[in-house]
Amino acid sequence: MNIDEILNRLHVGQLNEMQQAAIRIFEEGDDIVLLSPTGSGKTLAYLLPLVSFLKSDVKGVQAVVLVPSRELALQIDQVFRSMGTGYDVMSCYGGRPAMEEHRVMKNMNPSVIIGTPGRMNDHLQKSNFDASTVRLLIIDEFDKCLEFGFQEEMSAVLGQLPCIERRFLLSATDAEEIPRFTGLGKVRKLDFLTLESSLSSRLHLYKVVSPLKDKLETLYRLLCCIGNQSTLVFCNHRASVERVGKYLHEMKVYCETFHGGMEQDERERALYKFRNGSCPVLVSTDLAARGLDIPDIRNVVHYHLPVSEDGFIHRNGRTARWEDEGNAYVLVYQEEEFPSYLSEDMLETYVLPDSELRPPLPEFVTLYIGKGKKDKINKVDIVGFLSKKGNLQKEEIGKVDVKEHHAFVAIARNKAKQVLKLVRNEKIKGVKTLIEVAK
Incomplete structure (x- = not known):
């Protein structure tokens, strides 16, 4: 693993003290409990050791990352993909069919699965992946994951991962007690939390x-x-x-x-x-x-x-x-x-002024486009379409996000009416689609 190449892809200059300590202690072979403030870079502090732990000649899931929410799972998934490691990753969470996730899992055969406890438990109970190849367990926001309401699910998940060799727990706040079912062995606690x-x-x-x-x-x-x-x-x-x-x-x-x-x-x-x-x-x-x-x-x-x-x-x-x-x-x-x-x-x-105040208009407005990845449409296609057909300049097009069946794009608010009029009945890559202000 070339850390410099990964950091370059992520546009990160250099690792901070906490991240360097996490990597160093992980290499020494102990389980880790890392406490560090929100926004200090904990995700990278465990993803870099995780990648170094993976073996290219092993097929199947080698590492499981447990998180308390869907949003955190998607965030970690995105960071891992941006690292360009060559290993496949997928995220699993409630709110969508488990069968659909299983199909993706079966076709992809990921090395890393990031998931919420309930959905991970579902996949393990159905033997949707081979748990015997999982050797690394990471629990992000462990204080939240190990709260009373999550403990039964967490215990069930960990009880179905019999071959865990290393454990890495992280949070921005400590937990009063870490349950025995986590299986922590010789553990090193890295505490970067201070009042400051x-x-x-x-x-x-x-x-x-x-x-x-x-x-x-x-x-x-x-x-x-x-x-x-x-x-x-x-x-x-x-x-x-x-x-x-x-x-x-x-x-x-x-x-x-x-x-x-x-x-x-x-x-x-x-x-x-x-x-x-x-x-x-x-x-x-x-x-x-x-x-x-x-x-x-x-x-x-x-x-x-x-x-x-x-x-x-x-x-x-x-x-x-x-x-x-x-x-x-x-x-x-x-x-x-x-x-x-x-x-x-x-x-x-903070003293509020006495004068009458009015809320400002945001600079951008979001457009909904009714086609996405399944229709072979990507960000470049959307930017090109809005530039050519909507007469938008580069600086008038903001963030573009393409989903499986639809897409969102931010455009300059003062050009929204013009764009909607110009692109009416126009096609993106030969496909006619609904384009409107996102509700």
Whole structure:
């Protein structure tokens, strides 16, 4: 494995201290528990050792990566593919037919499977892949995976992986206790968590006082001040996410909602709009506090404060990643008490202006294209089509994401009507398709 070549493909300059330590300790042969802040590069800290562990002459699954959410599985899958290792990988998760995954698994014969505990358990119980070749187990966000609600599934999964030789557990927060069923042997604990790293000097903490117990108007005014900067608004409950999202829509704020009660295609579409800049505000439960690798999130807003300090750390970890700076705003009713983990003197007061504020229009809008990979359409085809038929310049076309049966593309908002008119009844690679503003 040539680490320099992989880092070059990933556009990573050099490994940080934590990543170097993880690789060094892994080479020494011990099991590892790695604690490091969100955004510090833990995914690469275990994918590089994972690749070095794989053997090209072994057929079948050699490594299993367990994660608590579909979004994290897809993120890791994407990073692994970008590494260009020559080994096949696939992700497995609920919300789609297990039989479809099994067909892909059978045809691909991957060396690495990334999956959620429930779906991994399903495949193992049906013997959809040979568990005897799996020698490496990685548990990402292990504190979440090993919570009470997940323990039965996790125990069942690990009980069906009899030939594990090495174990690597990672998280941004520690767990009170690691269950025996994980099978940890001689373990090395690498703790890169400090108060300074959890609340980085690049993260600016603000308190925004609401004169009313209902903080909706205060949130609206804050978002108007923030403008088009990428902003995550956290609520503690799904119903609150829906209520906040509905209010912001009524106030003409471009936002999307994100929580576990939504269909996966709805969540996927919301994330895509948030990533490509056509929707600068994402209102979410703590589902978005872990496992989402969305670059350039500038602001985190705590509409509700989480119950635990760990939740506060994970939420704030969505911004000020790597060397970037970011802001975290805590919305509080003027008579509200702070939780024990948060001291009021840690927060600078952010004063909202008295003047009337209006939400800005995002620079981009997302188009939906009703054809995708199954129709032999790729990113180059879409960019070429929009340039030639829609008269768009390169800088007027943003992020393009091609799925199996459809695609999304961000284009300059001020050109959207022109483009839709020009491409009406036009064909992409000889195929007629629906093109409209994504709902």
